[in-house]
Amino acid sequence: xxxxxxxxxxxxxxxxxxxxxxxxGERCARRVAAYQANGLRPGDRxxxxxxxxxxxxxxxxxxxxxxxxxxxxxxxLTPFEVEMLSRWARPRFAVWVEAPDDAVMSAVRGLGVTAxxxxxxxxxxxxxxxxxxxxxxxxxxxxxxxxxTTGSPKGVVHTHGSLRARWMSLYEALGAAAMRRTLxxxxxxFGHGLICNAxxxxxFEQDLYIGPPFKPDLLTRLGLLIDxxxxxxxxxxxxxxxxxxxxxxxxxxxxxxxxxxxxxPLTGALWKDVQSWAGTGEVLNAYGITETxxxxxxxxxxxxxxxxxxIGRPWGAAVKIIGGGGEMCRIGEPGRIWVxxxxxxxxxxxxxxxxxxxxSDGWFATGDIGYVDDRGLLxxxxxEREEINKGGVKVYPDDIDAVLERFPAIVDTCxxxxxxxxxxxxxxxxxxxxxxxxxxxxxAYEWARRHLxxxxxPVRWYLVEQIPRTARGxxxxxxxxGHCAALTPIRIGAxxxxxxx
Amino acid sequence: xxxxxxxxxxxxSCGVEGLGDITGDTALFSSGLLDSLAxxxxxxxVEERIGVPLDPTTVDLLAEWGTxxxxxxxxxxxxxxxx
Numbered sequence: 305x306x307x308x309x310x311x312x313x314x315x316x317x318x319x320x321x322x323x324x325x326x327x328x329g330e331r332c333a334r335r336v337a338a339y340q341a342n343g344l345r346p347g348d349r350x351x352x353x354x355x356x357x358x359x360x361x362x363x364x365x366x367x368x369x370x371x372x373x374x375x376x377x378x379x380x381l382t383p384f385e386v387e388m389l390s391r392w393a394r395p396r397f398a399v400w401v402e403a404p405d406d407a408v409m410s411a412v413r414g415l416g417v418t419a420x421x422x423x424x425x426x427x428x429x430x431x432x433x434x435x436x437x438x439x440x441x442x443x444x445x446x447x448x449x450x451x452x453t454t455g456s457p458k459g460v461v462h463t464h465g466s467l468r469a470r471w472m473s474l475y476e477a478l479g480a481a482a483m484r485r486t487l488x489x490x491x492x493x494f495g496h497g498l499i500c501n502a503x504x505x506x507x508f509e510q511d512l513y514i515g516p517p518f519k520p521d522l523l524t525r526l527g528l529l530i531d532x533x534x535x536x537x538x539x540x541x542x543x544x545x546x547x548x549x550x551x552x553x554x555x556x557x558x559x560x561x562x563x564x565x566x567x568x569p570l571t572g573a574l575w576k577d578v579q580s581w582a583g584t585g586e587v588l589n590a591y592g593i594t595e596t597x598x599x600x601x602x603x604x605x606x607x608x609x610x611x612x613x614x615i616g617r618p619w620g621a622a623v624k625i626i627g628g629g630g631e632m633c634r635i636g637e638p639g640r641i642w643v644x645x646x647x648x649x650x651x652x653x654x655x656x657x658x659x660x661x662x663x664s665d666g667w668f669a670t671g672d673i674g675y676v677d678d679r680g681l682l683x684x685x686x687x688e689r690e691e692i693n694k695g696g697v698k699v700y701p702d703d704i705d706a707v708l709e710r711f712p713a714i715v716d717t718c719x720x721x722x723x724x725x726x727x728x729x730x731x732x733x734x735x736x737x738x739x740x741x742x743x744x745x746x747x748a749y750e751w752a753r754r755h756l757x758x759x760x761x762p763v764r765w766y767l768v769e770q771i772p773r774t775a776r777g778x779x780x781x782x783x784x785x786g787h788c789a790a791l792t793p794i795r796i797g798a799x800x801x802x803x804x805x
Numbered sequence: 806x807x808x809x810x811x812x813x814x815x816x817x818s819c820g821v822e823g824l825g826d827i828t829g830d831t832a833l834f835s836s837g838l839l840d841s842l843a844x845x846x847x848x849x850x851v852e853e854r855i856g857v858p859l860d861p862t863t864v865d866l867l868a869e870w871g872t873x874x875x876x877x878x879x880x881x882x883x884x885x886x887x888x
Binding site for chain 2 (some may be wrong): 549
């Protein structure tokens with residue numbers, strides 16, 4: 305049964321490490337003892353600053369066993385962002401697998417957070433009971449930060465109850481048999497990667513093979529990796545497939561039984577290419593949002609034919625489509641997608657105002673546009689939210705603008721998404737600077753690098769004279785993106801700066 | 806301009822950073838020089854040079870594109886054979 309100690313093995317194909325149940329139990333008991341020695345109490349929040357390793361999953365179980373709540377933190381965040389999140393969420397503990405920069409360590413300690421380095425904790429800590437205590441379903445289990453790392457963070461809080469609801473609905477829709485050997489190459493601070501690709505199979509006693517996310521050299525040998533470890537299941541994002549299909553030979557042993565793709569639009573053409581590469585027709589497109597504990601619908605449809613926008617049937621969710629006037633849409637008529645699911649988040653951390661904006665009578669406004677056809681299948685057609693979907697990872701323009709606007713020589717900014725052949729979308733930015741010189745932009749670029757995580761960094765920079773705003777001061781990012789598309793981006797990366805020196 | 810010089814220029818244009826000067830011996834994968842987007846762009850650059858789509862069933866990128874020089878040789882050889 306899930307959420308007990310009966311988990312699958314953890315394997316790191318790149319390092320060759322394999323932790324069986326006994327090892328996981330022993331290590332978990334040691335981490336429980338270490339947290340007890342440091343005074344962790346039920347309800348305490350723990351920031352885990354590493355991921356995609358065996359240690360991450362043991363840390364998660366140990367914190368949960370003591371009633372704590374885990375926030376997996378993107379290891380790529382800058383010290384500035386770590387401090388922002390820590391100020392907001394007030395974790396009792398922050399844990400790294402190896403000691404971080406002094407600046408990060410002193411910043412979090414300055415906020416009263418107990419900083420732990422897992423590798424330095426004494427292995428001789430008194431052994432804790434390996435017996436698994438039942439978890440309270442109402443207790444907070446997981447916080448996933450989706451935006452606001454540079455300003456007012458948006459932390460999605462899931463309880464053990466909402467997570468369990470998600471896993472049970474997935475079990476009902478998908479079973480566990482095809483996930484006997486699951487490969488996870490998605491980040492563990494990412495709802496799709498953690499809740500659905502990794503924890504769902506692992507907590508149903510399936511073996512979990514973990515690798516670093518989106519590593520080019522790993523993707524060039526994806527077929528080999530699948531064959532060597534007889535992988536039966538993996539989840540993924542479209543950008544991963546664009547690269548893998550181009551650079552890796554397909555698997556040869558027909559071990560793959562199912563593939564799920566999600567987090568970004570999957571075109572019918574790429575879908576068919578993935579089926580062909582993977583050697584199975586069981587390539588399912590899944591739709592989900594962090595707030596719904598990820599996958600809430602997918603292509604569990606007999607004899608489906610891949611097509612643009614097709615998602616499929618709800619998995620443990622009810623779906624309704626609402627028109628512009630608040631009326632229910634007819635079959636085939638596009639509108640806003642609302643969902644109701646037991647896997648819905650408890651709310652945004654300390655932001656009841658934001659929670660009220662998206663949750664009404666138990667229904668959640670996804671911010672996506674879609675329709676349901678006469679077979680009851682859900683299709684996606686677009687989105688209303690102002691986010692940039694970079695290969696499945698959501699980047700929020702406000703986070704980027706908030707950092708650039710703090711730089712004294714920047715008068716105004718507008719970041720936006722533009723079409724990218726690999727990621728689907730990438731990050732561009734229009735900047736009004738004073739003085740409007742290459743040197744100003746080079747300085748602003750360095751400022752951004754110090755404050756923004758690498759995936760948030762704008763790739764295309766445009767110097768403009770002004771950014772049009774409405775009378776209410778709102779910016780139309782689509783219109784700015786359209787204007788910039790006709791301009792040549794400024795070459796502003798480190799190589800350009802070197803060249804200009 | 807040699808293929809190697811063109812390649813180095815192209816890698817610079819991809820915006821990869823932090824490794825200083827790129828030379829013929831620069832490792833493409835083990836150095837972490839290429840992120841996913843740079844690799845994807847590089848594949849497109851190679852395909853344009855050799856005039857045919859890359860066939861991953863016949864090429865082991867990690868082995869054959871290990872360094873800037875190795876990739877330059879790959880392009881030179883394939884460009885010649887496709888003419």
